[in-house]
Every structure is written in C-alpha cells, then in structure tokens.
Amino acid sequence: MFDAAYASGRHLPARIMAAAGEAVLEVLAPTRCAGCERPGALICERCLAALELIDPRQSCCSCGAPFGVLQCTECAGAVLDHGRCLALAGFSGPLPRIIRAYKDGGERRLAPELAELMLACAEHAEHVAPERYGGMLTQADAVVFVPATAAAFRRRGFDHMERIAQSFCLCAGVPLLDALAKHGSSDQRALGRASRQASAQGAYEVVASVQGMRLLLLDDVITTGATISAAAGALVCAGAASVDALALARVW
Numbered sequence: 001m002f003d004a005a006y007a008s009g010r011h012l013p014a015r016i017m018a019a020a021g022e023a024v025l026e027v028l029a030p031t032r033c034a035g036c037e038r039p040g041a042l043i044c045e046r047c048l049a050a051l052e053l054i055d056p057r058q059s060c061c062s063c064g065a066p067f068g069v070l071q072c073t074e075c076a077g078a079v080l081d082h083g084r085c086l087a088l089a090g091f092s093g094p095l096p097r098i099i100r101a102y103k104d105g106g107e108r109r110l111a112p113e114l115a116e117l118m119l120a121c122a123e124h125a126e127h128v129a130p131e132r133y134g135g136m137l138t139q140a141d142a143v144v145f146v147p148a149t150a151a152a153f154r155r156r157g158f159d160h161m162e163r164i165a166q167s168f169c170l171c172a173g174v175p176l177l178d179a180l181a182k183h184g185s186s187d188q189r190a191l192g193r194a195s196r197q198a199s200a201q202g203a204y205e206v207v208a209s210v211q212g213m214r215l216l217l218l219d220d221v222i223t224t225g226a227t228i229s230a231a232a233g234a235l236v237c238a239g240a241a242s243v244d245a246l247a248l249a250r251v252w
Contacts, residue, residue: 034101034110035094042113047094054087054250056125056133063225064250066090075225082232083242084136087222087250088121095249099220103160111160114248115167118218122172122246136244140216142177143169144243146231149182165218174216179208180231204231206238215243223251 030039035047052066060068062075064087089095102110125133145165153159162178169176184203217232222245232243 034098034105034107036097042107042110043094043098047098050093051088051095052090052092054089056086056121056129059086061085061132064222064245064247065252066250082217082228082236083244084133085222085225085228085245085247086121086125086133086136087247088117089249091221091223091249091251099248103156103220106156108158108163111163112167114220115164115171118164118246118248119168119171122216136246137172137174137216139214140174140244141213142175142179142210143172143216143218144177144179144210144231144235146217146219146227147178147180147182149184161218161220164220168218177208177210177213177215179206179210179215179235181205181207202230204234206234209239210235211239212241213239215240217243217245219245219247221249221251222247 031042032039033044033047034042035050036044038044038046054064054066058069059066060075061084062068064085065075068075098110098114101107102114119137122133122137126135126137143165145159145161147161148156148159165176168174182203183205215235217228217235219228219231222228228245228247232245235243
C-alpha cells in the first residue's frame with residue numbers, strides 16, 4: 001500500500017505539487033500587502049484604491065506628468081527622442097513601498113501584479129483618450145524594457161523590468177524584444193536632474209534588430225525622463241520607427 005501511494009504521489013501533476021507547496025508556505029508565512037502589510041493579498045484593495053492614478057486625458061504626452069494636457073512646462077522646448085509617454089500613477093501613497101518591495105525587498109511575485117496594472121493603464125488610455133494614446137499598445141510591434149545595470153542585477157538576483165515585461169507581454173499578446181543593454185553601474189535614484197541626464201547619455205546599447213519597428217518601452221519610475229529619453233534615443237538611432245514609453249509611476 002505504501003509503495004502504491006508513493007508511486008501515485010510521484011506522478012501527481014507538477015502544478016498540484018506546486019500548489020501544495022504554496023499552501024504550506026502560506027500557512028508558515030502568510031502573504032501580506034506590499035503597500036501596507038495587511039494579510040491576504042500582495043496588493044490589497046485599499047492600497048489599489050489609494051493609488052493616485054494619472055488621467056491620460058490630462059497628462060503630459062511627453063513625460064507622463066499628471067498635468068500637461070498639451071505639454072508640461074518641464075518638457076516645453078525640450079528635444080525628446082521618444083514619442084508618447086504614459087504613467088499609471090504618481091509616485092506617492094503606497095506605490096513607492098510596493099515598488100521597493102519588488103525591486104529591493106525580493107518580492108518577485110509582484111511582477112505579474114505590476115504588469116497587470118501597467119497593461120490596464122495602457123488599455124484605459126487607448127480607450128478614453130484615443131486621439132492622444134491610440135495605438136500605443138495595440139499597434140506596437142514589440143515591447144522593450146529598460147534593463148538593470150549589471151551591478152543591480154547582481155545585487156537583486158534578477159532584472160526587475162524584464163520580469164514585468166515578460167508578464168505584460170504574456171497578457172497583452174505582444175512580442176517581447178530584449179533589445180537593450182545598459183552600461184555603467186550608477187544608481188540614478190541618488191542623482192539630481194542634471195546628473196541623471198548626464199549619466200544616462202550613452203548608457204544604452206541596442207543588441208537586437210529594431211529596424212522599422214514601433215516599440216513600447218517599459219520602465220518602473222519616471223523622475224526626470226532622462227532614462228526613457230536615453231533608451232528611446234538609442235532605439236531610434238538603431239532604426240526603430242517609433243518608441244512610446246509606459247511606466248508604473250511618475251515622480252511629480
């Protein structure tokens with residue numbers, strides 16, 4: 001009887017075994033919200049409701065800022081390499097804690113959750129503001145992500161935007177193109193506006209063919225736009241037809 005039970009256990013579908021393992025882990029270490037520590041979900045309903053969502057009908061199309069129906073004062077007169085820019089929410093409330101829990105806290109299960117939020121943001125923008133963001137997602141030939149530096153990859157053990165992009169593309173049905181490599185090791189979070197812009201120049205190398213492609217570039221946080229502009233500029237120089245940008249948060 002023991003042998004029969006053991007044999008049947010060995011051939012259980014992998015997903016059932018995985019689910020059993022997750023159930024045990026949930027008992028030992030219950031899932032808590034990355035934004036507020038409440039048990040039950042990775043991002044609870046209260047924290048989702050607390051996100052300061054950016055209205056795509058009112059945002060700056062150049063940098064994703066919440067107020068700038070035509071173009072915000074920060075972008076006026078600036079030469080931008082990317083096309084349209086869209087951000088889900090302001091970098092405030094529970095969102096900074098959620099992003100830190102994912103990037104630096106090791107909560108990798110957040111990747112599909114954050115990808116779903118970004119996808120919903122793009123779909124909503126195309127629906128309510130087609131004259132501004134129409135085709136940003138639905139006409140994209142591929143999705144590209146802003147890669148982490150080698151130092152950040154070693155520190156975290158994974159590329160945070162690559163994981164989000166993988167989930168995003170799986171849900172959106174758009175091909176993922178791993179087209180960018182980042183040189184240098186500086187953490188831009190500690191830099192000011194001028195330093196960010198200087199640091200971003202020449203930081204990205206295009207390592208895949210993007211000739212004639214309409215691309216959607218994903219990143220987590222837009223602060224000055226230097227990273228998005230530098231990455232998009234490299235893609236355009238490599239032959240991309242257009243590069244739109246989508247981010248989780250806009251610092252404002």
